[in-house]
Amino acid sequence: MNLYLQVFSNRRVAVLLLLGFSSGLPLALTFGTLQAWMKDAGVDLAAIGAITLVGLPYTVKYLWAPLMDRYTPPFLGRRRGWLVVTQLTLMAAIVFMGSLNPVSQPWLLAVTAVLVSFLSASQDIVVDAYRADVLREEELGAGAAVSVLGYRLGMLSSGAMALILADHLPWAAVYRIMAGLMLVGVAAALWGTEPKSGGSPRSLAEAVALPFRAFFSRDAALVLLLFIILYKLPDAVAGAMTTPFLLDVGFSKTEIGAVNKGFGLVATIFGAVAAGGLIARLGIYRSLWAFGILQAVTNLTYMGVALAGQNKAALILAVGVDNLSGGMGTAAFVAFLMSLTEKRYSATQYALLSSLMAITPKIAGAPTGLLAAGLGWPMFFAASVLGAVPGLAVLWWLMRRGAIGGRVASPPVAAD
CATH class of the missing domain: 1.20.1250.20 (MFS general substrate transporter like domains)
Structure with a gap:
């Protein structure tokens, strides 16, 4: 039990719980929750089905991952700098997405949803890299475990919790709340330590x-x-x-x-x-x-x-x-x-x-x-x-x- 507690009770692992949350949060906002919003607004089923295509950036994120290995933002270091960049731009994109009208602005909503997916996939690239870089060998299991936990909680927040909130608040307010929850990831990036690296390409x-x-x-x-x-x-x-x-x-x-x-x-x-x-x-x-x-x-x-x-x-x-x-x-x-x-x-x-x-x-x-x-x-x-x-x-x-x-x-x- 002492071994178990030692692995889970250090700062490197704790930061990954929060980063896992911010990584899982945007997913439903461009999929299940977005489909519920579109259905609620009266959008036809064909358009609702087609919106699943906005998730394509998650499957091809390796295409721009080298950029995040090669270049380092001018603050916080290579990994934490990219974390804050992707998280803050995600917040802005989610707020803008929530301000749109699915009926009168369907194409702008679709383009913004793709942008949110792209930024979310970019955040995933950096979170995964940060996790691999910052953990010591004996902490890999614990780091993986808390990342899965945080990711699932993030998905639950933007899925189940967002739908419950939508019964009581306008969709724009729901998306603003979800954007605000991205501050969890920003706080984690600021609290965490920049991992040692072998140098950038x-x-x-x-x-x-x-x-x-x-x-x-x-x-x-x-x-x-x-x-x-x-x-x-x-x-x-x-x-x-x-x-x-x-x-x-x-x-x-x-x-x-x-x-x-x-x-x-x-x-x-x-x-x-x-x-x-x-x-x-x-x-x-x-x-x-x-x-x-x-x-x-x-x-x-x-x-x-x-x-x-x-x-x-x-x-x-x-x-x-x-x-x-x-x-x-x-x-x-x-x-x-x-x-x-x-x-x-x-x-x-x-x-x-x-x-x-x-x-x-x-x-x-x-x-x-x-x-x-x-x-x-x-x-x-x-x-x-x-x-x-x-x-x-x-x-x-x-x-x-x-x-x-x-x-x-x-x-x-x-x-x-």
Whole structure:
């Protein structure tokens, strides 16, 4: 317990909780909350559906990440300077976005939403780089855990809380409140310490080329990339069909929202926080093994729901253990990605790796409907467990090869 508290009670880790919050906050403002605002204003469904395209900057953020490795703002240093720049411009863009009329100014609203997404993705680049740079090796698990916690709380604020506020306030006021909450991130950037770095790239060409060259000079670099794609495969397969499955079993939308979304979020947060302390004890790679097996096996609880039928206790159990293990796996995986980056290029390298990680649910989710229809729900969730085999097999190969492995060597240090 003393080890656990030491890891979580230092300044570097605490700052990441606040930065995680500011990173997660803008997401719903350009997606779910924006769609609710447009529906409330009477915008047609075709336009509401098309607005999902404004999220594209999140998937291609690696294209401008080298700029944030190469150039340093004239205040606060390379990482904290960019944090404050992106956060203050985000605040202004969110306030302006809230002042628009979805009916009479649809194109201006769409362009502003893309700008907010771009600035939010830019903030994510710097938050990820700051986290990778500032943490010591033994703190990677805790840093990943509190970042997941903060991110989820930020999403909850701009999602559920914003919708509740919109029942009582104009949408412009709601967006102003959300913009004000971005001050949490600004405060974190000012409170945090600028991480030591190996120096910035000397040119933009170097900032673009050297992160790739440095990563691919690693032993078994292509196999590492394959592992990144495969590790979360069981979650991606089962997660793609969870909501249709629960509706098919007979659960109401209210039950699904309260249990699968609400309780599931709480379980994910608990899983991520618990993982932070465990990773400090086990090391990243043993944690990847343990949580990788756990996040696959817990898919069998949905098989239990399929066999039990409309049983609320079975639903709560399945959602709880599945999201708990998923949060643990995510924390270990984020810590692993941070361990692969180099401080000179961490913005670019992490943006590339996280974009690669995002490929899995998009590719794996496509055939799941056909698979579920062909196998039936019980066998579908049983088969999803097998999705862990490729990723764990690659992890075993990498560790046998010596490309990765070991245990976090140093004990946690006292808080700063």
